[in-house]
Amino acid sequence: MEKTLKELADYVGGEVVGDGNIRVKGVMTIDVATEGYITFVSNEKYIKKLDETKASAVIVSPSIRTKDKNLLITKNPYLAFAKIVDLMMNPETEHPGTCDRLATIAASAEIGSNVTAYPYVFVGENTKIANNVVLHPGVFIGDDCQIGNDTILHPNTVIYNGTQIGERVTIHSNVVIGCSGYGYAPDGDKYYKIPQVGITVIEDDVDVGANTTINRAVLGETRIKRGTKIDSQVIIAHNVEIGEDTLVTSQVGIAGTVKIGNHVILAGGAGVAGHVTVGDNVTVGGWSGVIKDLPPDKTYLGTPAIEIERMRRCYIILQKLPEMKEAIKSLQKKVTQLEKQLEPRRE
């Protein structure tokens, strides 16, 4: 499905500089783009590649101008790129909209219209599946769950009893939601398992990446709010609450009863210790360990995580510790020397 550059600009609410009539076949990255394709520059690192690319057109922000290139100018080139990829290159996937004879659906489950259950899907008692839901092969959904409209569960995901999942949610493969959290009461030398009788709630428009685990609550709920995007290999423990439109990237670990605000970004490998609160609009840098409440609207880094400007300076000085140690040694010698020089004078 080819489009003219003008049609694409109209679609994303941008403007053409150059020839709006050229035909665009698809999107390619700037290094490999060939004639007939559109590419984009969202990262300043790649501006210099603008003159070298063979792409027929480039999506750029208003601050960038270049000769001899057809430009699609927009305030948010990355968003325009995403929308054009979606329009031109995202394959339409069709699903049968029926339950396969090798799927197992409990008699008491309520299944909406146009629901696809592929082979080896298991749906438990009293579970309600809304319309247009796709359950890929090997998906397990326990008893008493709810799955909202247009939600997609990829192969082999496991949803434990009592979990509630909203609309337009995407859960990737091998994700586990609603399993028992890690709670044990010491009983002498042994441990007594604390039954985890709460549930997990995943609100609308949440995405969850492959191999991620989200535990159910001890009592009450673990809740992931609307629009939050969770990456792969993440662990979210019992009774955690994550706000709206928050980004939880891969390998993040969030311990029990943590509260994360709205529009937070937790970068890769960051961890948050139990019972901590992270304020709205906070960003936590990669591989940081958060052990105290973090006030809103700031960026934090390090273990323990502190404000990023200070931590960055600490990291730089950390790498100069050998020189610092030498400086102290040298000072100690000089001071001893000075002390000696002064000593006889006192006599």
Place this chain on the structure above:
Amino acid sequence: MEKTLKELADYVGGEVVGDGNIRVKGVMTIDVATEGYITFVSNEKYIKKLDETKASAVIVSPSIRTKDKNLLITKNPYLAFAKIVDLMMNPETEHPGTCDRLATIAASAEIGSNVTAYPYVFVGENTKIANNVVLHPGVFIGDDCQIGNDTILHPNTVIYNGTQIGERVTIHSNVVIGCSGYGYAPDGDKYYKIPQVGITVIEDDVDVGANTTINRAVLGETRIKRGTKIDSQVIIAHNVEIGEDTLVTSQVGIAGTVKIGNHVILAGGAGVAGHVTVGDNVTVGGWSGVIKDLPPDKTYLGTPAIEIERMRRCYIILQKLPEMKEAIKSLQKKVTQLEKQLEPRRE
């Protein structure tokens, strides 16, 4: 199933202060508890909430007294809480106790009494499954395995050939036990795979959290001893031995041939390098990297992990490195000044 406060106190071996005849419907957390419910205070952080809670009764330790509240006093409130949740709120799950027609059980497998194999379960040749075992949908058990009485395998867990699992073990979803460890011998520029021909043994009363991986041994065994509790997203490499009643929390990584003692606690994200021994009763703090043997009975922190008191002081000073650098600069100036002052006198 309502109980009187007195009945609950008797059940957990505690004492009532206040009205033992009030009826309790269940357990709720202190913030949300309403009339008719019991709550608990195990963390000092929450003592101040005692006066605000609407709960009809509170489980507390003997050191806590409060007016106008019915108290269940016990030396271990957290354990009492766990037992009461178990008694009152843990749903009894019933399983058919039979093998589904969509399960595949090898002819040579020995299946005990009252074993449930849900659809899509696969059990290999010569595997022995004891009594009352529950194999949830999608569970795979290879050849020559043993599964003890009353053990539960949640959906989509994978148990490789030759694995031995004890009694009353709970394995959560998408766990992989007994897969080949990571062993390669350099062969010029390439790598030659070292066959992993040992096994994995999981003793009685062990729990394993979702998406965790436990490798088989190169030769001999990887062994997790009785009562040890492993959280989600953990990796335990080949030939590791973990003692009894040890807690391995989420995202912990344990490299090959590591030996962990009894009653150890490895906090979230901690890692242990290959061939290291961790003594009994050791606690390792979150996100620590252990690269040397750790003597028993102490708490360690940091990368590389050292005794916690020292590491905590190091962390605090680390954050003051910019000030330390300034202090050294200032000293250098002063000393240079002093040297200059003394220099002419020598002439």
Place this chain on the structure above:
Amino acid sequence: MEKTLKELADYVGGEVVGDGNIRVKGVMTIDVATEGYITFVSNEKYIKKLDETKASAVIVSPSIRTKDKNLLITKNPYLAFAKIVDLMMNPETEHPGTCDRLATIAASAEIGSNVTAYPYVFVGENTKIANNVVLHPGVFIGDDCQIGNDTILHPNTVIYNGTQIGERVTIHSNVVIGCSGYGYAPDGDKYYKIPQVGITVIEDDVDVGANTTINRAVLGETRIKRGTKIDSQVIIAHNVEIGEDTLVTSQVGIAGTVKIGNHVILAGGAGVAGHVTVGDNVTVGGWSGVIKDLPPDKTYLGTPAIEIERMRRCYIILQKLPEMKEAIKSLQKKVTQLEKQLEPRRE
């Protein structure tokens, strides 16, 4: 299948010192080896155990000699060990070479000769499976995939649409390959999902450990080159390229568009930030965070990762920060004292 020591030496291209006619039943580790078994010493740590072992023969490097032991001497004892385990102890696994009636194979899929599809395997439309491939129970392969000769997919692995996998590849259980990466364009307060329309390519002789995730590309490819070995619980993000014969050990996280060279070693828990390039023959130490390009042929450590010699010294000094702080305090006192002593003289 017993072998004489001489036969084993010939097999691995080594030499016998001692009795080449003794019969060897198998391989055991040095601590537990009994008569009739061969063991090995590849790690200097274990040389002292040579005299204590009850093994009938030991594989050693030419630098090691010992009395009263039959030795198999070879330049690469670890490789010889691996080859002998392979020869003597690696069980031959037989697979039916047919598709089970409880497997679901799309009509348009092309299945080679001697392919085994166990129960609950799902193969999508237009996917091509070459000869001798083994698809264990619960494996999911989407549409338009290619799987090369002699490749083994262990239970419950998930291969998304369009993925290409080479020959002699081993994928362990619950691995996810080709799932959507984590890409979102900010759209006001919300996030717009960037469709991930590229693919993942796994070349020949790659191994992937259990519970690992490898994302597909936004556009173009995520590519793992020939001979690279990936451990468990690893995340490899979109558009990553990993070279040949590289070792990626457990819990490593590699962010988007990272390029890793040939013969690289990433130790356990190491992370690489987005858009970074790691040169050939680089080693990155455990739990390190790489945030800048790393030039080839060196070893790096720490967060941020720098050359290992410097970082090791920094780690040592880091643990002495309390003493360093004391030294500075003491210097400050002395300098103040010196300044006082000199002050009156100026008057």
